[in-house]
Amino acid sequence: MTLFERVREALAGFGPMREVEMPGGVVFEWDGDALAGVESGVPRVRVEDGWATPADHDLAGAIQQAADVVLAECVLRWHDQLRAGGDDAYRAMLGLVHHDQDREQLQRLLLAHTRGPVQGLRQLAVTCLGHVGRLDRAVLPEVLGRLEELIDDPDLGGTAENALGDIERHTHPFLLWRRHQSAWVIFAPPGDPEVARQLALVEEPDVVVVVPHAETLPSLREYVLGLVREVEARTHTVDEECGLLLADPAKPGLRFVLEYDGDIAALQPLLNDWEDLVAVVKDHYLLAW
CATH class of the missing domain: 1.25.40 (Serine Threonine Protein Phosphatase 5, Tetratricopeptide repeat)
Structure with a gap:
């Protein structure tokens, strides 16, 4: 790999770059500011007081530092432009x-x-x-x-x-008070303050059912699958044109919060089979559809 290709590769993660041909080499510009370049076969990178030649083994690190310098300059310029x-x-x-x-x-x-x-x-x-x-x-x-x-x-x-x-x-990891904008079944620790806060925001006719001691339920996967099917039946409608099951904004929202006293994240492989159920861990909750 040539030096030019190595510099270009090191810059790949910084978004679109403009390559400007200059006498003796190429300069790479980000948002109009020169960030790095190759001059007479030597790599060059921006530093606070001008330009420097990085050590060959630390090209990627030097370019990251150059990006920080250029970005700080861009932020100052953007503030000026916004004021103007x-x-x-x-x-x-x-x-x-x-x-x-x-x-x-x-x-x-x-x-x-x-x-x-x-x-x-x-x-x-x-x-x-x-x-x-x-x-x-x-x-x-x-x-x-x-x-x-x-x-x-x-x-x-x-x-x-x-x-x-x-x-x-x-x-928020879930939205109990927003109709049709949250997981249908949510596993949460008993007495979770976020659940309590959001329950206070739920307005009729939407319903959130809290099920205590979910860790004692037999056949937990089948139980959750039954809840998901109930939500589908009560809040969704089959679209006649496309044949898909879609949330019906005219129907009240329905969700279930299962208070689980145990390792909630460990439930994901039990519930998540991508056919009947989808289960996702988010923060210290498990969200299922």
């Missing part, structure tokens, strides 16, 4: 969502833009708050409050609802 507004602000906001290390500052910046004068940036800021929840699996409490405020906004309501749903799906 204009066409570059949209791409800058997306770049910050993925790469700004100060996540609290980022969320407060996005919250400020949900109140800004530019409609396009307001809408993108709402969407980006959902992206933060998906990427970080956590958001500031004021993010949820702001998105709930915006649900009734005639321009941003739909976007806010989508962002809120994105956050909820990625910050």
